[in-house]
Amino acid sequence: xxxxxxxxxxxxxxxxxAQIAIGKTSVxxxxxxxxxxxxxxxxxxxxxxxxxxxxxxxxxxxxxxxxDKKVKVKYETGWKDLxxxxxxxxxxxxxxxxxxxxxxxxxxxEGAKVAIGTPTSTPGILVLEDTNKAMVLPKVAxxxxxxxxxxxxxxVYDTATKLLAVFNGSVWSYxxx
Numbered sequence: 001x002x003x004x005x006x007x008x009x010x011x012x013x014x015x016x017x018a019q020i021a022i023g024k025t026s027v028x029x030x031x032x033x034x035x036x037x038x039x040x041x042x043x044x045x046x047x048x049x050x051x052x053x054x055x056x057x058x059x060x061x062x063x064x065x066x067x068d069k070k071v072k073v074k075y076e077t078g079w080k081d082l083x084x085x086x087x088x089x090x091x092x093x094x095x096x097x098x099x100x101x102x103x104x105x106x107x108x109x110e111g112a113k114v115a116i117g118t119p120t121s122t123p124g125i126l127v128l129e130d131t132n133k134a135m136v137l138p139k140v141a142x143x144x145x146x147x148x149x150x151x152x153x154x155x156v157y158d159t160a161t162k163l164l165a166v167f168n169g170s171v172w173s174y175x176x177x
Contacts, residue, residue: 064153088168
């Protein structure tokens with residue numbers, strides 16, 4: 001038991017100051033806290049029933065809202081819709097299985113959190129805590145063509161159009177930074 005505590009402490013200490021690369025061996029520079037490889041894959045945002053009920057959400061929080069099937073980001077004045085199209089879905093077009101049904105059968109740990117940087121009390125599932133580093137989104141050229149079966153709530157940076165791209169379960173929406 002004592003060894004487990006020591007190992008856990010060492011791993012947590014390492015993770016506090018770490019830069020994370022997923023799908024590659026290292027990040028591109030010291031200003032990056034989290035970076036993804038160049039595969040045709042995206043980052044999947046957490047699915048929430050209704051973001052309006054998330055009273056502790058901080059500015060910059062991004063979610064896939066199940067109540068209206070849209071990707072949303074929290075701003076000081078409320079939630080901004082990033083899914084221009086209003087026909088979002090959680091039904092997988094290949095299997096015809098509704099993802100909400102799968103999600104609803106799972107028990108969620110509301111206290112679950114991964115922090116990169118010095119942990120604070122900021123709520124979230126994945127919280128990038130550094131004040132001088134940023135996340136580099138997965139980069140995909142023409143995600144509407146190259147991500148074969150995207151999931152609702154997926155987000156990438158489209159290197160062909162140089163735009164942020166979000167998928168609402170039906171179509172991709174593109175945003176200029």
